[in-house]
Amino acid sequence: MAKVKSKWICQQCGYETSGYLGKCPECGSWGSITEEKQITQTSQNIYPQGIENNSKPSLIKDIQIGEEVRISTNISEFDRILGGGLVQGSIVLIAGDPGIGKSTILLQTSGELSKSGQKILYVSAEESASQLKLRANRLGINSDNLYIYPQINLENIQSQIEELTPDMVVIDSIQAIYSQTISSSAGSVSQIRECCNILMQIAKTKNITVIVIGHVTKDGNIAGPKVLEHMVDVVISFEGDKYKSYRMLRSMKNRFGNTSEVGIFEMGVKGLREVKNPNELFLNERSQDAIPGSAIIVTNEGTRPLTVEIQALVGSTPYPSPRRVANGVDFSRLLQILAVLEKRVGLNLSKQDVYVNVMGGIEIDEPGADLGIALAIATCARDVVVDSQTVIIGEIGLSGEIHPVSNIEKRLNEAVTSGFKKAIIPYANRSVQNDKIQIVPVKRLIDAISACVSPA
Numbered sequence: 001m002a003k004v005k006s007k008w009i010c011q012q013c014g015y016e017t018s019g020y021l022g023k024c025p026e027c028g029s030w031g032s033i034t035e036e037k038q039i040t041q042t043s044q045n046i047y048p049q050g051i052e053n054n055s056k057p058s059l060i061k062d063i064q065i066g067e068e069v070r071i072s073t074n075i076s077e078f079d080r081i082l083g084g085g086l087v088q089g090s091i092v093l094i095a096g097d098p099g100i101g102k103s104t105i106l107l108q109t110s111g112e113l114s115k116s117g118q119k120i121l122y123v124s125a126e127e128s129a130s131q132l133k134l135r136a137n138r139l140g141i142n143s144d145n146l147y148i149y150p151q152i153n154l155e156n157i158q159s160q161i162e163e164l165t166p167d168m169v170v171i172d173s174i175q176a177i178y179s180q181t182i183s184s185s186a187g188s189v190s191q192i193r194e195c196c197n198i199l200m201q202i203a204k205t206k207n208i209t210v211i212v213i214g215h216v217t218k219d220g221n222i223a224g225p226k227v228l229e230h231m232v233d234v235v236i237s238f239e240g241d242k243y244k245s246y247r248m249l250r251s252m253k254n255r256f257g258n259t260s261e262v263g264i265f266e267m268g269v270k271g272l273r274e275v276k277n278p279n280e281l282f283l284n285e286r287s288q289d290a291i292p293g294s295a296i297i298v299t300n301e302g303t304r305p306l307t308v309e310i311q312a313l314v315g316s317t318p319y320p321s322p323r324r325v326a327n328g329v330d331f332s333r334l335l336q337i338l339a340v341l342e343k344r345v346g347l348n349l350s351k352q353d354v355y356v357n358v359m360g361g362i363e364i365d366e367p368g369a370d371l372g373i374a375l376a377i378a379t380c381a382r383d384v385v386v387d388s389q390t391v392i393i394g395e396i397g398l399s400g401e402i403h404p405v406s407n408i409e410k411r412l413n414e415a416v417t418s419g420f421k422k423a424i425i426p427y428a429n430r431s432v433q434n435d436k437i438q439i440v441p442v443k444r445l446i447d448a449i450s451a452c453v454s455p456a
């Protein structure tokens with residue numbers, strides 16, 4: 001009989017200890033370490049064909065490359081983040097907050113793929129078949145090749161895969177299924193790892209594409225997708241504001257392509273719709289008049305530039321210590337920009353609340369947005385404006401100097417396409433050529449302010 005052993009595992013990061021700890025020494029989470037009983041006879045880790053104990057080293061010049069088969073999802077934004085379609089036999093993790101639209105996009109993708117003749121098995125571990133049917137009706141999906149299987153037992157799923165031999169399997173979600181080989185409950189680190197391991201075996205040995213949905217969790221009760229990231233081939237995170245209509249798919253890891261690529265979708269009654277020209281979405285609510293506290297940046301998400309409005313509100317504080325609120329920009333980045341504005345520009349913000357908002361609810365994690373953020377704050381504090389036809393691009397250093405940014409050509413082209421007439425860019429990027437837009441290179445933050453700010 002298999003041996004039952006107890007382990008204490010952090011549900012956030014997978015760290016293992018021999019006993020209870022209040023705080024995880026690996027990731028710093030509190031109360032995330034729980035006991036998991038397990039039967040030690042678990043499945044073997046199976047690697048892609050050829051990675052076995054008896055394989056021998058070969059010269060790199062003698063290695064033959066097998067053809068990598070890519071399947072288009074017919075959703076071009078999705079294909080782009082995948083690096084040109086799903087690679088047959090790969091395992092893809094889609095991670096996101098509950099309710100963001102993971103089931104929706106995968107049902108849509110399944111619908112599209114099955115229309116083009118692929119046989120799809122959609123394992124629904126959270127919703128009943130009739131719930132899925134309702135969603136499918138709403139999304140207009142009705143296909144001969146799409147099988148819905150409400151099931152939470154992995155061994156049953158496995159035998160259905162054997163019987164049906166689908167081209168693709170969707171697991172919705174990894175936290176809701178369990179394997180009999182392990183006694184700990186569904187959603188625990190051991191279960192998630194073991195289930196992923198078995199699914200990996202299926203993907204690699206049968207050449208079936210497996211897409212796994214993982215909920216991102218804040219509490220430690222069920223394990224998050226973090227514990228799976230190193231096992232799978234592709235990790236896609238699904239982001240966006242649940243209360244706003246658009247969503248962003250971002251590739252975080254891709255063994256077959258570029259990462260940091262983003263795809264933009266809009267959530268509607270008929271499901272997720274691709275947004276091919278996202279700038280319409282982010283800029284169309286903007287007024288044409290310049291207002292204090294507004295600046296347009298051209299950020300570079302993956303290989304695609306986006307023009308986005310940054311808004312700031314600065315006002316005297318009723319609190320003992322002023323508030324700083326950042327929506328869509330990194331909080332410590334905001335604090336750094338505020339410190340530079342105080343020290344190098346002489347803006348006194350010590351008794352002012354500062355709120356910064358990226359319009360459209362998108363997240364910016366790129367330093368090229370710094371200068372735009374600084375100008376939004378500075379114009380609001382001084383009640384002046386940046387001309388509404390101007391875009392701002394640049395990273396700010398601690399001494400107030402402007403650092404160059406990547407992909408400046410693409411950013412300027414995007415600004416031209418969106419109808420902007422003038423661009424403030426870093427001095428070190430000044431060799432860029434574009435005669436459709438007036439280019440103003442700046443060395444320091446203070447120069448940028450004098451180059452584009454005028455009275456309101």
Ligand SMILES: Nc1ncnc2c1ncn2[C@@H]1O[C@H](COP(=O)(O)OP(=O)(O)O)[C@@H](O)[C@H]1O
Nearest residue numbers: 096097098099100101102103104105267268269
């Ligand atoms: N009847 C409906 N009409 C329009 N949108 C809906 C409807 N039902 C659900 N939605 C949208 O779908 C989202 C849920 O998506 P879902 O794919 O179930 O998320 P997840 O699988 O990530 O938890 C909801 O937040 C809502 O925006």
Ligand SMILES: [Mg+2]
Nearest residue numbers: 102103126172
């Ligand atoms: Mg769901």
Ligand SMILES: [Zn+2]
Nearest residue numbers: 010013024027
């Ligand atoms: Zn941890």
